[in-house]
Amino acid sequence: MTLPLFGLGTFRLRGQVVIDSVSQALELGYRAIDTAQIYGNEAEVGQAIAASSVPREQLYLTSKIWTENLGADRLIPSLKESLHKLRTDHLDLTLIHWPSPNGAVAVDEFMGALMQARTEGLTREIGVSNFTIDLLRQAIEVTGPGQIATNQIELHPYLQNRRLVQFMAAQGIAVTSYMTLGYGKVLQDPVIQAIATQHNATQAQVTLAWAMQLGYAVIPSSTKRDNLAGNLKAVDLRLSDADMARIAALDSGQRITDPVGLAPQWD
Template sequence: MMIVPKFGLGTFRLNDQIVIDSVKTALDVGYRAIDTAQIYDNEAQVGQAIQESGIARDQLFLTTKIWVDHLNSEQLIPSLKQSLQKLRTDAVNLTLIHWPAPQKGIDIAAVMQLLLQAKQQGLTEHIGISNFNIAQTKTAIESIGQSHIATNQIELSPYLQNRTLVDFLKAQQIDVTSYMTLAYGKVLHDPVLQDIASEHQASTAQIALAWALQSGYAVIPSSTKREHLISNLKAQEIQLSQQDMQLIAALERNGREVDPAELAPEWD
């Protein structure tokens, strides 16, 4: 049973009125999970959009992520409280450590303890990690226990399938959340995905999202267009065959899109 909703809206790189419109439109067409982060600099706009949507807070699953500059005892919980103010809520549903940032000397075990305190204080319903490799995930588990780690949000797409890490997370019963599932749109022009899409009378974006969902991942694609938001949501209705899944498995090329040197771990 997944803690993280299988389908949500990502808000990375969306700001100002664009993110307000995207969130309101997404909520209007049926999305109920929204993913943001302190570094996106759009939490206040996301909060405004949710309030203006008129949808009750208890109907929504809201995720934010603690930025690396706040991963210390002085700033983690105060920064989360600031996020809650911006988001106009008493608590989020999920709070993640955004990056492990080994080059910055982040003490993962200590940070996870702080995050657990935030959960115990009622500031967040669930806690988890993002962009953690296997070794860092093990450190997090040793610090607070696997049962407290709801998800590891990682870059996954047909071009970056990260199976070693995914298999480890599944064995630990930690939900896998896929971001950048369309690889900045690169997979949309893939001939294999185009063939599968035409068989299913679907778009290549829907096929990539259906692949992730069928692999057991939660997805958080972003879009600013109503028709794309609706279309993405319909990926949940597509049932890919075993042959489709095998063809997509063969697209692996370790095509990582997001790998900031000062934040990223040594990938598995």
Template sequence: MSQTTLSHTPKIIPAFGVGTFRLSGQTVIDSIKTALDVGYRAVDTAQIYGNEAEVGQAIGESHIHRNDLFITTKIWTEHYRADKLIPSLKDSLQKLRTDAVNLTLIHWPAPSLGISVAELMQNLLEAKQQGLTEHIGISNFNIDLTQQAIDAVGIENIATNQIELSPYLQNHQLVNYLQSKHIDVTSYMTLAYGKVLNDPILSDIAKNHQASTAQIVLAWALQEGFAVIPSSTKREHLMANLKAQDIQLTHEEIQLIRQLECNRREVNPENLAPIWD
């Protein structure tokens, strides 16, 4: 069987990071410290997760040099206006124990708030210009809103669009658009809350590679050109997830996974989500 190759490797965003969604307290501290110990160097958090201080503590206790880490956070909706965004990011930096993060995203477009994408992005660009964040980007934006963001601050200032992607939600239109613009695609909820793990097609592919289903799904995402940020509280799972980078799926296997698309979305909060493509 022929091999498929990485065609859209993320350029700015590290291809593999550790997520912190739904983790708090000592659990997130232990998860991040373990992840850094086994080789992760990118950490994804957000203001709404309520765990930035714990993430900062874990990073501080890990003794990994700050320059070797890529830290992402996301601005929450209540901080979108010009008088709140930068103060909220400075508060995040204090919690994360750093002078600047590597990437700051607008978490949700939140059209019901009545704040234009242009205003949102200008406020975020100001944070970049002040040196509070190395890169800026968006999360959960559809094609139209992404284009509005590009028009507002220039394509060079959109490092990524972090979106829900899994074998059951492949978002081809949006992904193709982003990749055509050379905007890195970051996949979250890649395992669809674990719902893909018992899929018979994925399980068969996993047997072919003597791998876990989770590793196959992560390998698929990487070969589609997405950056991934899976989370785990267990050392063995964190290590196993990293090994997905060593799995090379065949063209036929990628095609089988593409056929699993069924537009099954796990995260779609009312008043925050856009009209999806």
């Protein structure tokens, strides 16, 4: 399995809202779906997938282990619970959602349990999310090189995380960008708007295309069919070197997600 560059995010979507979003996305041609235990929507995502006509083998399904389930006695049971909710016998990718707060659970413990989950066939690939360079080094010491499929991180034109991305590239770890649109802030940027006008595209399409052109996977979410369809068109949009350079210059280190008590010491 290889990580798809484009997928559907489901963060903050609950109940019928997430059912409709996933259902419409699958109808439009989305084949990668990203959820998490803490989102509280795995059962609804599973319901939407089951009701669709898309065979399971055509999907790339990702979920994430929450911090309360990082202990070796909890990780696999919680993953099995997620699988039950999602109505599948395996995930394509399972991530550690956040590193254990204050190191309450050692990296070797939860990464070891995650590898065991893969050995048991509960997940095809393993990865992490919100990991720093130091935490990635610790994880690689446990898994060995080439075992961590991706690190899902906040990354958008205003926070390009170049030092972390460079380290990940050297280790063969793919980048998955979340909040690629910066909660909509990026869409108001004059540079993004100008490039969008040049390409007869939306600002969201330009921003998503920028990330994918750099080799990053993106998982934008939407509750509107038109936006879901529009975002998907970013896959075919090609930006010029000049466009890419203009967007690269927007980096200001502006971080949106930095939860107290949960976030590590960022690079």
